[in-house]
Amino acid sequence: MLKTTPVDHTENRVICERVIFLGDATVGKTSLIQSFKSNGSSYSNDYKMTTNVDLTPKEIKMSNAFIPEMPTNDMTVDLLLIECPGQSIFNQRDWNMKVCSRKCGAMVCAFDISSRKSFQNCTEWIRAFQSEGQKVSPTPLDDLILVLVGCKADLRDETEDECKDIRCHIQADEARKYAHDEFGAEYFECSAKNRDGVDAPFEFIATQIIRHHLDSKDSKDAATS
Numbered sequence: 678m679l680k681t682t683p684v685d686h687t688e689n690r691v692i693c694e695r696v697i698f699l700g701d702a703t704v705g706k707t708s709l710i711q712s713f714k715s716n717g718s719s720y721s722n723d724y725k726m727t728t729n730v731d732l733t734p735k736e737i738k739m740s741n742a743f744i745p746e747m748p749t750n751d752m753t754v755d756l757l758l759i760e761c762p763g764q765s766i767f768n769q770r771d772w773n774m775k776v777c778s779r780k781c782g783a784m785v786c787a788f789d790i791s792s793r794k795s796f797q798n799c800t801e802w803i804r805a806f807q808s809e810g811q812k813v814s815p816t817p818l819d820d821l822i823l824v825l826v827g828c829k830a831d832l833r834d835e836t837e838d839e840c841k842d843i844r845c846h847i848q849a850d851e852a853r854k855y856a857h858d859e860f861g862a863e864y865f866e867c868s869a870k871n872r873d874g875v876d877a878p879f880e881f882i883a884t885q886i887i888r889h890h891l892d893s894k895d896s897k898d899a900a901t902s
């Protein structure tokens with residue numbers, strides 16, 4: 678079982694956290710995770726659907742250039758990336774939510790910027806996760822780090838000329854406003870294909886995890902002093 682493992686105060690710390698990935702089939706969840714995991718060296722145009730809950734461990738080192746309040750020069754966050762299949766035949770949603778929402782520190786809901794349907798379905802994915810998380814997760818929902826990711830950003834440039842109707846694809850401003858107004862979430866855009874913006878959502882999540890960790894340590898210290 679994953680747990681926070683504090684080391685000596687002056688040394689780097691390793692914090693473990695689970696991050697669940699949800700969203701419609703083919704939006705690009707596996708490609709995003711694999712691109713991040715391989716530092717950009719893994720991308721395939723072929724679609725291999727995820728048929729089971731997929732687990733990918735990945736370590737991310739954050740320096741205090743990102744987080745000045747860190748007591749050491751850098752801290753390591755061990756992320757366990759958990760992808761739920763988007764295809765409904767493989768996604769026994771209630772079961773997946775029950776299992777995966779346990780002890781999750783962060784949730785990424787992904788959509789394809791060229792598919793309005795996949796964008797609209799984010800509401801359903803997030804609400805389903807939140808209602809299950811409410812029942813089973815020890816992480817209070819207020820503390821859950823929620824991130825919306827628009828995948829396949831490269832398609833916007835490609836479709837712009839032929840797709841005069843702006844409703845064809847999702848604009849960053851619209852997605853950012855939706856994420857913020859509906860869920861108080863951050864919005865990121867990326868292209869696993871072009872390796873653009875892939876690290877940013879993970880760095881944001883790791884930063885927030887470290888901040889939560891430092892805050893909870895401060896409040897524990899204050900309670901015992």
Ligand SMILES: Nc1nc2c(ncn2[C@@H]2O[C@H](COP(=O)(O)OP(=O)(O)OP(=O)(O)O)[C@@H](O)[C@H]2O)c(=O)[nH]1
Nearest residue numbers: 703704705706707708722724727763829868869870
């Ligand atoms: N143009 C473009 N295509 C992408 C990008 N990311 C993924 N794709 C393609 O989209 C298809 C689906 O990608 P996946 O990452 O397997 O999608 P998924 O969300 O994991 O799908 P499920 O596992 O079925 O839930 C594949 O053919 C990918 O090559 C991207 O950034 N740009």
Ligand SMILES: [Mg+2]
Nearest residue numbers: 706707726727
């Ligand atoms: Mg997949």
